[in-house]
Amino acid sequence: MKTFFPAAAIALSCLMAAAPAVAAPEANVTLLTTEPLPEYPGKEVQMIAVDYPPGAVDPVHRHDAHGFIYVLEGSIIMGVKGGKEVVLKPGDTFHEGPNDIHTVGRNASTTKPAKFIVLLIKNKGAPILTPVK
Template sequence: MIKIARSIGLTLLFAAGAATAQNAASHGTPKDAKVTPLMTQEMKDIPGKEVLMITVDYPPGAVDPVHRHDAHSYVYVLEGSIVMGVKGGTEVTLKAGDTFYEGPDDIHTVGRNASKTKPAKFVVMLVKNKGAEFFIPVK
């Protein structure tokens, strides 16, 4: 759990810096996503795999840096509206109740709050290798 907390902390630090720079350049005001870990559960019937569940709160205008997860990522929008897209795929706008999937080889090229005035929140369930980083920046 400490390793996951440290990973999440480092990931958030990087994401916050990248999102701040990107937002400052494009919107004039930095807005960072807030990632909250909910649980991690080893998948005992699938050796070496675990599930990590997180929530992501997007303030108005929040934008993610380009990244990947090296995991099967299942997104469920709780409130607001978000825009998601992976390299080679179609950009989609999702509202509360909508879902989105990213595979382990997908590069998440678009992730942002669709609104500049209202917050958005979603939950992500990641099926990944045990102990592996869940957020990998892509340049």
């Protein structure tokens, strides 16, 4: 079941609204599934699909979760505070820990879209994204 995940889009929209007059395109986030993890009380897994239009840039944020990224198409650039930026292509993966601050997240291309899947292991009911200033 594919449904649009408005909370993430609203959070990204609010952050993008505070950006300079020429803001980068926003990511389109689709919630694919949310499943409880009964073996781990209070935890759940959420899977989302992220579509980056050409030139899309994420605001600085954290997930307060283990996030596992798998790139489906295009190229993306990811980085966390204290780590190196990496360019990911289809088939590549990336992990963010619950204490990581996601400082770099963007489409590597200004002309081609990119798409990736994110699997988040998090506290039940917690937001998928928390802005960091």
